[in-house]
Amino acid sequence: MEPVTQDDFDDVVVNAPGKVLVDFWAEWCGPCRMVGPVLEEMAAEYPDVTFVKLNVDEAPEIAQRYGVMNIPTILAFEQGEVKQRIVGAMPKAKLVAELGEFLG
Amino acid sequence: MGLDIRIDLPRTEQSDTYDVAIVGAGPSGLTAGIYCARGRRSTVVLERNMAGGQIALTELVENYPGFPDGISGFDLADRMKRQAAQFGAELREITTVASLQPHEDGCFSITTDQESIRSRAVILSPGVEAKRSGIPGEAEFIGRGVSWCATCDGALYKGRTVAVVGGGDAAVEEGLFLTKFADKVYVVHRRDELRAAKIAQERAFANPKMEFVWDSVPRRVVGDQMVEGLEVQNLKTKEVRTLPVNGVFFYIGQIPNTAFLQGVVERDEAGYILTDALMRTSLCGVFACGDARSNPLKQIAMAVGEGALAAVQAQRYLDELECPLPAADGQRPAWGGPTVPAASRERPGSGGAGDTPTP
Numbered sequence: 001m002e003p004v005t006q007d008d009f010d011d012v013v014v015n016a017p018g019k020v021l022v023d024f025w026a027e028w029c030g031p032c033r034m035v036g037p038v039l040e041e042m043a044a045e046y047p048d049v050t051f052v053k054l055n056v057d058e059a060p061e062i063a064q065r066y067g068v069m070n071i072p073t074i075l076a077f078e079q080g081e082v083k084q085r086i087v088g089a090m091p092k093a094k095l096v097a098e099l100g101e102f103l104g
Numbered sequence: 105m106g107l108d109i110r111i112d113l114p115r116t117e118q119s120d121t122y123d124v125a126i127v128g129a130g131p132s133g134l135t136a137g138i139y140c141a142r143g144r145r146s147t148v149v150l151e152r153n154m155a156g157g158q159i160a161l162t163e164l165v166e167n168y169p170g171f172p173d174g175i176s177g178f179d180l181a182d183r184m185k186r187q188a189a190q191f192g193a194e195l196r197e198i199t200t201v202a203s204l205q206p207h208e209d210g211c212f213s214i215t216t217d218q219e220s221i222r223s224r225a226v227i228l229s230p231g232v233e234a235k236r237s238g239i240p241g242e243a244e245f246i247g248r249g250v251s252w253c254a255t256c257d258g259a260l261y262k263g264r265t266v267a268v269v270g271g272g273d274a275a276v277e278e279g280l281f282l283t284k285f286a287d288k289v290y291v292v293h294r295r296d297e298l299r300a301a302k303i304a305q306e307r308a309f310a311n312p313k314m315e316f317v318w319d320s321v322p323r324r325v326v327g328d329q330m331v332e333g334l335e336v337q338n339l340k341t342k343e344v345r346t347l348p349v350n351g352v353f354f355y356i357g358q359i360p361n362t363a364f365l366q367g368v369v370e371r372d373e374a375g376y377i378l379t380d381a382l383m384r385t386s387l388c389g390v391f392a393c394g395d396a397r398s399n400p401l402k403q404i405a406m407a408v409g410e411g412a413l414a415a416v417q418a419q420r421y422l423d424e425l426e427c428p429l430p431a432a433d434g435q436r437p438a439w440g441g442p443t444v445p446a447a448s449r450e451r452p453g454s455g456g457a458g459d460t461p462t463p
Contacts, residue, residue, distance in 0.1 A: 026427075026429075028206075028387070028388065028427075029210075029388055029427040030206060030207075030210035030211065030212075030224075030388060030389045030427070031210055031388075031389075031425035031426055031427060032210070032427070033207075033208065033209055033210035034209065034210035034425065035425075056429060063429065068429065069428065069429055070424075070426040070427060070428050070429065071426060071427055071429060072425075072426065073426075087424075087426050088424045088425045088426035089210075089425035089426070090425065
């Protein structure tokens with residue numbers, strides 16, 4: 001999963017033509033560390049979706065722009081629009097089920 | 105990412121990891137243990153020596169609701185312990201906690217003198233211990249006349265004379281307890297009035313064995329093999345005299361057992377753990393309650409309430425597995441300070457009960 005920053009967020013996520021899944025995380029957040037490897041696995045399994053991660057400590061303005069108050073928050077973008085929002089770590093099966101339609 | 109724990113594995117495959125580890129088995133930790141165990145979370149309570157914390161050293165508890173005739177602190181602690189165990193909390197005896205560390209995989213590890221314990225959430229209830237006065241003779245005469253526990257050592261002073269240092273609840277109540285054995289109990293207090301509860305004061309003033317040494321501070325414990333006296337100085341007259349006593353009991357305050365938390369969670373200047381109104385420390389997934397928390401009242405009733413809240417919040421954390429982002433100013437609130445608008449940080453409908461919204 002590639003890291004995305006405040007500077008390239010619009011290029012990589014908002015202006016991207018396809019589906020992008022963004023993991024809002026931080027070093028100090030235990031649940032983010034729990035869900036991180038799950039998303040890494042999913043990135044390999046769903047090549048049609050671009051998986052990226054955003055460190056909220058380094059990009060507070062992006063977190064604020066999308067109203068992220070708790071992490072991990074996973075935002076599913078399609079054509080630059082937020083299609084789905086998932087807050088909190090969860091097992092892979094549940095995450096895949098939640099994102100079913102988006103993942104295609 | 106090399107992980108040995110995965111949230112999507114069934115419980116049985118990661119049995120080395122508890123849902124909740126509770127550090128300290130006083131009233132707050134045991135209450136948290138009861139709540140977590142009843143919530144069917146795998147729960148371990150680390151107890152240092154004999155569980156019970158400060159109350160196990162208290163002869164009689166009279167202000168804890170439900171016991172109109174009073175109950176010994178030891179018995180009350182023992183009941184709480186049995187209650188926690190009965191619902192499935194595991195109690196483990198340890199001597200010291202060396203460290204609390206967040207792990208790469210999102211869990212925590214607590215290192216004790218015995219072993220390392222892993223958990224997904226942590227409740228800190230390490231309690232406090234008696235403060236040392238630091239005067240000459242105090243350390244030298246430990247076990248030979250200097251004590252912090254009238255309940256433990258009082259019976260050794262049958263027919264003798266003792267001094268109690270301090271003016272709070274503990275000093276006055278333990279002083280009264282010592283009159284059961286000692287012929288005379290001096291109460292040495294730096295002010296000219298007591299801080300203890302009025303009912304305890306009334307009893308103390310009515311007890312002919314109690315003698316108050318006002319406006320005075322202890323200077324030195326004197327003796328040869330055993331304690332033979334306590335040198336005190338009157339702060340107003342500067343007069344120094346030696347009280348002829350066989351025992352000295354210090355009740356001059358407490359220090360929190362939080363040294364192992366340095367650099368891990370935020371503490372106040374005195375070392376008490378800072379939390380928000382929901383018992384959340386500065387480290388997500390770690391909660392605190394009881395006497396070692398920065399709070400304005402050190403009482404069993406308080407500790408029990410805090411333990412319940414910490415346990416409920418810890419369970420909520422385990423369900424939601426999410427961390428609130430720090431407030432815009434980057435500061436987490438100290439107890440009683442202006443609360444961050446946590447309610448507005450919660451997802452809609454998720455409550456946030458107990459928070460005081462910032463106007």
